[in-house]
Structures are given as C-alpha cells and as structure tokens.
Amino acid sequence: MAETKRCPYCAEEIQAAAVRCRYCRSRLTSFDAERWHRSYPEARVAGVCAALAHALALPLPAVRLAFVILSFFHFVGVFLYAALWLVIPRDSGGQSQLEILLRRALDLAALLGGRRPGNSQHSVVDFPARSEWEARRRDAET
Numbered sequence: 001m002a003e004t005k006r007c008p009y010c011a012e013e014i015q016a017a018a019v020r021c022r023y024c025r026s027r028l029t030s031f032d033a034e035r036w037h038r039s040y041p042e043a044r045v046a047g048v049c050a051a052l053a054h055a056l057a058l059p060l061p062a063v064r065l066a067f068v069i070l071s072f073f074h075f076v077g078v079f080l081y082a083a084l085w086l087v088i089p090r091d092s093g094g095q096s097q098l099e100i101l102l103r104r105a106l107d108l109a110a111l112l113g114g115r116r117p118g119n120s121q122h123s124v125v126d127f128p129a130r131s132e133w134e135a136r137r138r139d140a141e142t
Contacts, residue, residue, distance in 0.1 A: 019057040027057060037092040038085075048084045 003016040010024040019029050036055050038047030049067060053060040070077030086098040095103075107117035 034092050037089050039091050046085045048081050051088045
C-alpha cells in the first residue's frame, strides 16, 4: 500500500507524493525549481505547456487549451509561449535559452572590446579598484 499523509486543509488521507489534494484541490507543495524544465515525456512542440503543467500542478490539456485560446487574442499565446521557451531551461538544473544567448552576447561584446571572452563573470565593464580611482583623482587635481 502506498504511503499516505493528511491534507492540511481538509484533513483527508491522500498519497504522500500528491501535489494537490484530490478532495479539496488545495495545492500542497510550493514551487520547486527542479520541476521547472521542458524535458518531460509529454512535451510536444517545445515542452513549454508540459513544463507549466508540471510546475503549477495543472492538467496538461487545460494548459494547452489556454495557449490556443490566448493565441486568438492578438497572438498573446504565441508571444507568451516564445517568452517562456526563452526562460524555461531544457533540462533540470540547466541553462535557459535566454541565459545562453546573453552569455554569447557578453562574449561577443568582450571580444569586440579587446578582452578575452568568458573572463568577466558578473559585468562587462571591469571597474578599477577604489584606490586607483582616488590616485587618478589626486593626480587630476594637482
């Protein structure tokens, strides 16, 4: 027999692995970053609907239907789907397409700026230390 637990909202016995209570439909878990990826077996086009359905504990056909309906309103569904495709990583714990594109853009900017690509991890501009700024300011004043 599967392990069970009590729903904190309606006190009914439910499976321990449940994300939603089957009696009161209350959400039992918070957002889990490990479930936020597009590589589910139910994925069709790019896996965005499957990722949303798993992360938000919603029925997959309902999520797909919502995107189809939103597509009829000024292509909101298409733009939202494309934006989520950029943000949601392909694999669990991996980088999203947006992160990959931004990293390539930073490397290109570094290459065009005369620096080696991949050196700057946090910013494109390497600021000199505070003591160097103070020395330059004193030299400019004299």
